Amino acid sequence: MLAEILAVLAVVLAALACVLAALALRRAPSRATGDGVEALPEDVHGLRQEVAALKAENADALRHLSVVRYDAFGDVGGHLSWSLAVLDDAGNGVVLTSIHGRSEARTYAKSVAGWTCEQQLSPEEEEAIEHARP
Template sequence: MNNSFFASLGLGNIDIGIILIVLAAIILLLIILNIVNICSIRKLKKRYEIFMQGKNVKSLENEIIGLFEDNKFIKNSIEKNKKDIQTLYKKFESSFQKIGIIKYDAFREIGGKLSFSLALLDENNNGFILNSVHSTDACYSYTKEITNGQCNISLGKEEEEALNMAMGSEK
């Protein structure tokens, strides 16, 4: 069965049965692709319905705006916390952080180690040494200023031990 239409296309020698089989295969392939697309659309629709469950576009928009506001609040809180931490660090930098105390007998005849040298230093090794000497008739207390771990006045043995203990390098 020769058709002039197929002949004009240059397919005059091909059997129409083969053309019909090829067309049937193409139609079958298109049907399969259509079924796959329908299944994909159903999955997407289910996901969309779960995502939008109980919400309309306005409420979803409000949710997103709320999340952005929360994020902004958190960022502001973090910045405030950073500033507060820096302020606290500056305050604690000058507070006494290092302590050294040595108890001793100032006079051999008095027992009990009632005398002491107390070194109080900040982060930069600035502070003072409080020395208290107990005798049988009185108690004498005096201080010596410490700057950068050094004293302008000569230190006694116990005072130096207390200072070294406070600085973490007891000898």
């Protein structure tokens, strides 16, 4: 019985809180009174400038990644060899390749500028760069 009374009281208090919140929102002055960008508060303009600066700063972040796994030799299975492209928005970065054989593994790094490389790329490295392209 006490639990039912408390439940009803909680529902009534919640409804009262909703009504008071709605009244408070009606009485609150509106900060943006016009239409368009001119009507936005100054802090919104500042936030837009910060977002634009962050986007410009993020352009040269190495954020485009792609991994291609493959069998480099016919007698070694399991796709243990791989090529990894790590590039920024302009296609600048690096391609890392690890060739796994029966008795050894070799690792290579090739720099990439503008989505191309001065060194000759393997088909798997070209594929990794192509998959990393947005």
